[in-house]
Structures are given as C-alpha cells and as structure tokens.
Amino acid sequence: MKSITTPILLSCCMMAANNSFADNRNKQALAWPPKQGKNSTYILRYDSIHHSVNSHKGMVVSQNAVASQVGRDILAKGGNAVDAAVAVGFALAVTLPRAGNLGGGGFMLMYSADSGKTSAIDYRGEAPSAVISDDYIDDEGKVDRQKTRLGHTASTVPGTVSGLYAAHRAQGKLAWASLLEPAIKLADEGIEVTQDLSWALKAKAQVLTQNPESCRIFFKNCSGYLEAGDTLIQKDLAESLRLVAKHGEKAFYKGELATKIVGDMQANGGFFQAKDLANYQAHIVEPLSSAYRDHQVLTMPPPAGGLPLLQILNILENYDIRAMGAGSADNLHILAEAMKHAYADRFKYLGDPRFSEVPVKALLNKKLAKQKADSIRMNSVLDARKLEASVLQGPAPGPDTTHYSIADSEGNLVSNTYTLSASFGSGVTIAGTGILMNNQINNFVIRPSDAYKDSPREPNAIAPGKRTKSTQSPTLVFKGEKPVLVTGTPGGRRIITTVTQLISNVVDHQMNVAEATSFPRIHQGWGRRDYKLEHEPGFSPDTLKLLKDKGHSLKKGATMGSTQSIAIDGGLYQGAADSRRPGAAAVAL
Numbered sequence: 001m002k003s004i005t006t007p008i009l010l011s012c013c014m015m016a017a018n019n020s021f022a023d024n025r026n027k028q029a030l031a032w033p034p035k036q037g038k039n040s041t042y043i044l045r046y047d048s049i050h051h052s053v054n055s056h057k058g059m060v061v062s063q064n065a066v067a068s069q070v071g072r073d074i075l076a077k078g079g080n081a082v083d084a085a086v087a088v089g090f091a092l093a094v095t096l097p098r099a100g101n102l103g104g105g106g107f108m109l110m111y112s113a114d115s116g117k118t119s120a121i122d123y124r125g126e127a128p129s130a131v132i133s134d135d136y137i138d139d140e141g142k143v144d145r146q147k148t149r150l151g152h153t154a155s156t157v158p159g160t161v162s163g164l165y166a167a168h169r170a171q172g173k174l175a176w177a178s179l180l181e182p183a184i185k186l187a188d189e190g191i192e193v194t195q196d197l198s199w200a201l202k203a204k205a206q207v208l209t210q211n212p213e214s215c216r217i218f219f220k221n222c223s224g225y226l227e228a229g230d231t232l233i234q235k236d237l238a239e240s241l242r243l244v245a246k247h248g249e250k251a252f253y254k255g256e257l258a259t260k261i262v263g264d265m266q267a268n269g270g271f272f273q274a275k276d277l278a279n280y281q282a283h284i285v286e287p288l289s290s291a292y293r294d295h296q297v298l299t300m301p302p303p304a305g306g307l308p309l310l311q312i313l314n315i316l317e318n319y320d321i322r323a324m325g326a327g328s329a330d331n332l333h334i335l336a337e338a339m340k341h342a343y344a345d346r347f348k349y350l351g352d353p354r355f356s357e358v359p360v361k362a363l364l365n366k367k368l369a370k371q372k373a374d375s376i377r378m379n380s381v382l383d384a385r386k387l388e389a390s391v392l393q394g395p396a397p398g399p400d401t402t403h404y405s406i407a408d409s410e411g412n413l414v415s416n417t418y419t420l421s422a423s424f425g426s427g428v429t430i431a432g433t434g435i436l437m438n439n440q441i442n443n444f445v446i447r448p449s450d451a452y453k454d455s456p457r458e459p460n461a462i463a464p465g466k467r468t469k470s471t472q473s474p475t476l477v478f479k480g481e482k483p484v485l486v487t488g489t490p491g492g493r494r495i496i497t498t499v500t501q502l503i504s505n506v507v508d509h510q511m512n513v514a515e516a517t518s519f520p521r522i523h524q525g526w527g528r529r530d531y532k533l534e535h536e537p538g539f540s541p542d543t544l545k546l547l548k549d550k551g552h553s554l555k556k557g558a559t560m561g562s563t564q565s566i567a568i569d570g571g572l573y574q575g576a577a578d579s580r581r582p583g584a585a586a587v588a589l
Contacts, residue, residue: 050514052567052574058589059573060084061564062404063490065585066191067091067100068577070182071406072587074174081412082110082171083179086164088404089416090183090241093160094234095191097218098200098423099402099490102240102252103430103437105159106401106418107300109287109474110171111483113411118298118476119170123163123282123418124467125156125440128271133462135271136446143446150207152270154426154439156468158252160418162282165249170284171412180245187238187434190231196582198228204424213429214436237434253277257433264430287476290364292317295507296478302350302358303460305471305496308342312500314369315341315376321508326519327539329546330378335504336524336533336552337376339497340384343526346496348389351459352467358459381551384524384531400424401472401490405566407573409589413566415474417488417495443468471495477503484568485513489578491561493530494523498561506567513567514576521560536560 053059058081060071070091071084079087085108092100105125111118135153138144147153168176201208201218202225208214215222217234226232243251251257258277265272287298290310297313299306315338324331349358362368375382401419419438420426426439444462460469471493477485485506489498498521505516520538525531532555533547544554559580566586567574575586 048512048515050512050518050576052512052514052576053586053588055573055575055588056571057409058084059407059566059575059586060088060404060589061406061566061575061577061584061586062088062092063099063402063562063564063577063581063584064092064096065583065587066095066186067404068585068587070186071404072589073182074179075408075589077174079174079179079408080171080410081406081408081414082167083174084406084408085404085414085416086168086172086176087179087182088406089160089164089418090180091186092402092404093241094183094186094237096402097197097436098204099400099418099420101158101418101420101425101436101438102160102244103155103158103435104418104420104425105156105438105440106163106416107304107470107472107474108163108167108414108416109298109300109476110167111413111476112171116481118287120285120287120300121163121166121282122285122300122304122467123159123166124303124470125159125438126276126280127156127441127444127462127464127466127468128273128276129464130273131271131441131462131464133446136441136462145442148442148444148446149422149439150210150427152265152268152426152428152437154441155265155270155272155428155437156440157272157276157280158438159280159282161244161252162249162280163418166282166284167414176248177245180241184238184241184245187234187241190233193226193228193230193232194583195228197232198226198230200423201226204427207427208424211428213431214424214427217429217434234434236432240433240435253280257435260433261430261435268428288360288364290314292477292503293507294479295484297475297503298478299473299475301353301360303352303467303469305346305473306475307350307358307360307363308346309473309475309496309500310364311342311345311369312338312496313503314364314366315373316504316508317366318370318373321504322510326505326509326511327543329543329550332522332543332547333378333381333550333552334376335497335501335522337382338372339500339524340382340387340526341372341375342496343384343524343530344387344389346469347526349459350469351461352469355463355466356459379550384526385528387526401492401495403474403488403490403562403564405486405488405564405575407486407566407568411483413476413483413486415476415486415488417472417474417490419472419490440468443470473499475499475503477507482568485565486568487563487565489561489563493525494521494560497521497523498563502563502565513565513574517563517565517576517578523557523560534560
C-alpha cells in the first residue's frame, strides 16, 4: 500500500514545503553550493502542529484507508476524479458497511477543470409509491419508530447505483466495469476486519441479528462475533457488484437485483413495488452558490443541507471573525447564534423542492443575513426553543454517513457524501444480494407538527416519490476562478455545522487544512430537543465558562463529523483525513 498516512501518523517532514520557515530555507538553498547559516545545522522547527499529505498529481481522502487506496490506484491507471469516485463509492460498500452502500443515497459535486464548471447530482432515496403516513402510525395514534427505523418498512428506494452511474456517464473516462473490479475482489476474497469494524458490528448486533441475512454475513454465519484480524467475505455482494459491472444501473433498477429487492421487501412487509425501482432516476441539478468574503462557496441545493450552510456563512460575514480568534468565546458565540437562525429556517422551509416551494433566494439574501446578524447580542443568547424562522417580506423566487474528496492530475474534483442514514441502515440485507438497505424513512416527518396544523403540507412530510430533506453538504470553495478547497463530512444533524467550521477555519483563521480538520468543534441546533450548545472535548474550561456567562446551556458531546478534505494551493493538493473516525486516510498519487 503506497503513501497512506492517517492524521495521527502524519510525518511532519512532508509539510516542510508548506510553512514559511521551510520556504525561506528552501529559497536560500537554491544557490549552489548552499551557504552555511549560523544556525543551519541546529534544531529544525515547524510552524504548524498538524500537517497534510501532499501531492502534485492527485489525492483521495476517505473514511477508509483501503477504499482511499482503491481510488488512488484508479488515478494511477489514468482514470480521472469521477472514475476514482465511482470506484471508491463501490469499495466503501464492502469495506465500510456501516455507511458505504449500494442500498442508500447521497449527493455529489463534480468540478471539470476543462470547462471550469461544477455540476451536482442528487441521488437521495425516494419514498415508495404506495407509502402513506398512516402506515407508520400505531393504534394509539403515535408514530411507530420501530417501523421507521428498522426492518423492511424503513427504507426509501436507493439512489447510490443510479447516482454513481450518472456521474460516470457525465464525466467518466475509464470503462465502467473496470471501476467495480476492486470492490468485487474485496468482497469476493474478503477484507481484514479492523478494530473499528469489529466494534461497530458489536455495537449494532441487536439490530443486525434481527435480520437472517445480516446475521449470517456479519456474525460468522450467525454463530459469533467477528474480531479484529478476522476476514469478512461477502460473496453475495461480490455477485451483485458483478451484475452492476456488466449491466450498469439496469441490473439494480430493472434486472435481477431489482427482482430480488422487491421480492424480499414484499415478503417481509415492505412497501416497494417494481415500478419504484424502475422509475428511480438520479437528478442532475445546479449547485447552490454564495460569496463568503473573497471566496465563493458551492454546495448542494435542497433537499440537501447546503442552504443552511450558506445561511450560517452569510451571517458570519457580518463579523470580523478572524479578529475574535479561533476558538474564542466570542467566535463560538457568534457561530452558535448563527446556527440557531439557520436551523430554525431549515425546520420550517426545507424539503423536496419538487413537492413544496423552498424560498432559496430569499433565504440566501444578504440583507436577511444582516437582519439576523443584527439580532445577535454579544453578551446574551437567543432562545433556540422559541426562535422563529424568517425570510424577507415579498415574493420569494441520521445517522451514519460517509464522505470522500478526490482530485486528479488534470485538476478535476469530486466531493461526495452518501449514506444508509443510521449505522448499517435498517439492519436489513436483501436475501441473496449482500446489499444492506437504508432507513431514510425515519428522516421524514410522519405526522405534521403543531407548527403546520393549518398548512396543507409540511415541507418534509412523507409522500410517495418524495426525497427527504438531508443535512448532507458536499462542498467546493473557490477563490477567483480557482478551486481552493474540497470538503464534506458525515455526522447527521451536525454535518452543516461541521462543514461551516471547517470553511471558517480555512478562510477566516487561515489554518492549513489539517489544522482546520483537527480543531475542536461545536454544534448548536434549534428547538426543544436540540437547544443546548454541544461541544467536543478540547475547549478550554475558561472559554466554556465565558460561554456560560453569556447565557449558553452547554452540553459536552462526543466527536462531531469526519471531514475528508483537500486544499489546493497552486498545483499542490493537500489532503487531510479526519482522525475522529478510525481508519480514515489521505492517499497521494
């Protein structure tokens, strides 16, 4: 395995060309013979604590080292960023079954260096055509969360195969079948179970063992746990991948796999019909774009999470964030208050734009951001339980997920986030296929809330053929016409706030991408269940006390997100994998 470096094991010498001290010394060394400085043989020092993996040729950053290596090998064979993205997507279905998938969905951004344009693919799952909200209401009139979260009733129609196929059709270079070969080999010959995979399977054993197929595959033929160092072989998944390699998306949506999926669903109380799969299509859409200081941020439109992400940045733009200092109480306070505003709007307005109008232009209006910024006070807090959503007056024009970022030698870029929703999704593996299914039904509003009792439809209410709203936010950042950052993250409702902080760390605080990745994070939501300011370990007790003094209710949480990012400095790719989830790797070509 070549050039694999996790964030914990990064070699500091790889970053020498990226810090000012080393740059000065390198310039001095251009003359030959080099001049001997007074302290030139003494201790070498660096100006950064965290360092990226660097390359001029290409970069793959994902949550799984084996999948990152698969992408790197595709680039080495002459494939472009999209080819590598397809290969990584299928490889993760084998190596990271808690989130990588064929049975889920997601969102992708693709930047073409030739045209200078960025396109977006929405391949979020859709509710089956026969489903209605009453299917998930119990005899007492309450939402039955067992049915929305677990088993055959919890899945939306998967979009991953269609999304990856659409990406390849639009910009792929190598033959489609060749891109699935690494995943087929990994599934057929087996992968070594890591400590993290063993732990994840044990943590979700109660869910996975309820399904005979999942129990058979992931628990030694349903007779015991897989331990670190064991081999996980997935023969049925290998055969499913072979069918997709040979027949493309038709195999999944109209062929043998479709028949197996629908049959297993209907035999176990699920709502899928053959037409649900046959009619599914990934959508090519326009990315959302908004200026942030002297940068341009491109991200996914509704039903994805890019809109509230840009709203937070629009509010931050009204403050001198850099002068406040990274991690200061004032900086964190402004971040938290801006997050409250964006999440309030997300609750009220965000949904599938094919079913209800989402006032995107109104919500991205800089005047609205200024109004929201003006409502923020430095020494008091807005009550997240009572804050109301707002737009300018006048006409308006779960979870376990994974993200990867890819750059190739020509300057093409991919930012992709996809998911099964919860870890291992619904827990259901379709019989004879090895395909784990999502539980994205749980992301819909099943029973409209009091806030919408007088409205004909809540934006995220479940409906046949509808795509549930998402926090997924694959993102590209440009300066002038040049891309400077590729990023995204898993993390459920914390995705939007995590990506926001990564961008602010790079743009406002001028951190290198590895520092920006490692910096402690906060999350501030909205409403009665998410009103506290959650923080990762790593913040100073003095800072937390200052936040309490301002009125924040604090909540100590676990790690947030797992950003997989590439910064671009001239012709240099700087990859940073997030150590918050074990096994992530930036792999250089």
